[in-house]
Amino acid sequence: MHTEADSIANPYVIHPATIVRKTQEAEDINTFRLQLVDEEVRRQFRFRAGQFNMVYLFGVGEAAISIVSDPDQPELLDHTIRAVGRITKAIAGLQPGEVLGVRGPFGQGWPLEEARGRDVVIVTGGLGCAPVVGAIEYIFRRRVQYGSVKILHGVKAPHDLLYRERFDAWRRSPDTEVTLTSDQPDKSWRYHIGVVTELFELVSIDPSKTIVLMCGPEIMMRLGVPILLRRGVPEKAVYVSLERHMECGIGLCGHCQMGPYFVCKDGPVMRYDRIETWLGRTGV
């Protein structure tokens, strides 16, 4: 072992973080609240909404997980993790008091500063809406700084609808609209029926002062954004959160490339006009 690597900032170093709270969101989805063990690391840790950490489990590996808690409280880091792969399934079994690792924060977050004073339309589809939940919570904690908020959320089947209480709470807030839709509804479904892009026709949008945040399957972005553009929303006012295979988080390992971009460092949140060409293509 040699000391040079110690003296240069080493982006591969993993910091232990204790699970201080575990909240079950659904059968296979948990939100883990993490606190970095090392006081100095904890004191220096800052992030922006929409950034992610590489979350590490000893002996198993790392997964890229967005930070959904508030950037003004960087000493506590919430990560909503769905058990879908080798690593996230192993993490799902952990309990408060146990230790994970954290490396980050990485990437470009939501443009929430830029969105101040504007109407915000938030479009999410399927189960992948954790990154955008952080953005919504951020806005609601600073509600007066933003114009109207419209949340459009589509799920396949009603049991895919997570955060029911949160949607209800947001719906009750002033100047806020929450519209839910399911394209495979059952008898209990009392909201819209259809795919999320149909909701664009149902809401009023003032294109001159609206910013759109989108998170979900790429097909939703590909089909949905043109509808918004036809309604006059400028391309530069639409932001999407992308998902790619990531191992390093720093634009070096090569896996997350989308055309000329490294989604880990140039994204995961990207302005639509920059990636429109690539979003429409297969195999990129």
Next chain:
Amino acid sequence: MIFPPCTRRGEFVLWRDYLLENERRFVADDIHKILPVAHLQRLLDALSAKGYRIVGPTVHDGSVVWETIRVVADLPIGWRDHQEPARYRLEQTRSSEIFGVVHGPQSLKPFAFAPRESLLQIERTKDGFATHQMAAQPEKVAVIGARACDLAGLAIQDRIFLKDAYRDPYYAVRREGLFVIAVNCTRALSTCFCASMETGPRAKAGFDLALTEVDDRLLIDVGSEAGRQVLEGISLFPASEELIGEGATSIDACARSQVRRLDRARLPQALYDVHEHPRWDDVAGRCLACTNCTMVCPTCFCHTIEETPDLSHQQTARARLWDSCFTQEHGYIHGKNIRPTIKDRYRMWLTHKLASWIDQFGMSGCVGCGRCITWCPVGIDLTEELSVLLASSNRSSVAGRPVEGR
């Protein structure tokens, strides 16, 4: 996105400009000297005396690979390589030529970007775990026999690992100890196209010493202060104008003799524009996705991180290994593979290498060494694929949009 200043759109750095800029630093030392071939051992001894482990090309299992050498006789004297698509053959010519072999499958890449690099050793503690950073033992390694294309490849890797948002500490340690003795090419392989990439055949920058073999003499160029120091104490002779001219003529002839070329004029956009070209299906029908091209490429930097716990589960090691965009796992996310077909992966590789690399790093990802042509088991030739892709009038099939920095 934060692009380095040199890569703002419209300000792409040409290789020629990059090389010229680096060349300027040592103009004062640019006086050719001669080392008779019979005295080459003195250079090796001088390197040993300065603590360098010397690595040079050696014949091994029908190919040329880098090995530690001690004496001139370890070098592939009299050997020549013949390279064609999917073919590599060595021939013993019985001449006294020392640097007759142009190159083997390895470039300079493994010396700084190790095929396997230990990153961290992590052990369980009562608080969770403790992380120990691993680092390569700093070692002084002198590589003799690198070609201009290899230097260009190393410069690209430097750009990626040392001059991007992060400075990779593992790469930095290995790179720090590297001393490069380049050899100017006086013979081109059928697979070479460095002239059209403006990376060779003359080594212009990024070396400590550069040799040109002219019969039984070695013309020496000094490229760095470290190079100058190594030559101290070795008696060299000033080179005559005639000999310098002879060396230059051989290098120029080597450039002119190259039968392959790569037309970069309309890149990157022209390649972005042919995303739906039928040729991708054609090449996918030949490509085996074996990853050979990415393993021999001097610039490919993809890697994967591997976690290896011990049996007691008290210790675990993290290491990075070379990866390839041709593997099934490369584009995997849960529930989906972004690049499921070989067509997707070949297109990804070629488009990255020749087009998006320019947007990412301000330079092409190809140096024209031709290794991917030689070592492809089915002989896919990227220069041919590119010319077919860009030749037909398929250009407007997909609306192109220039890439813009933030």
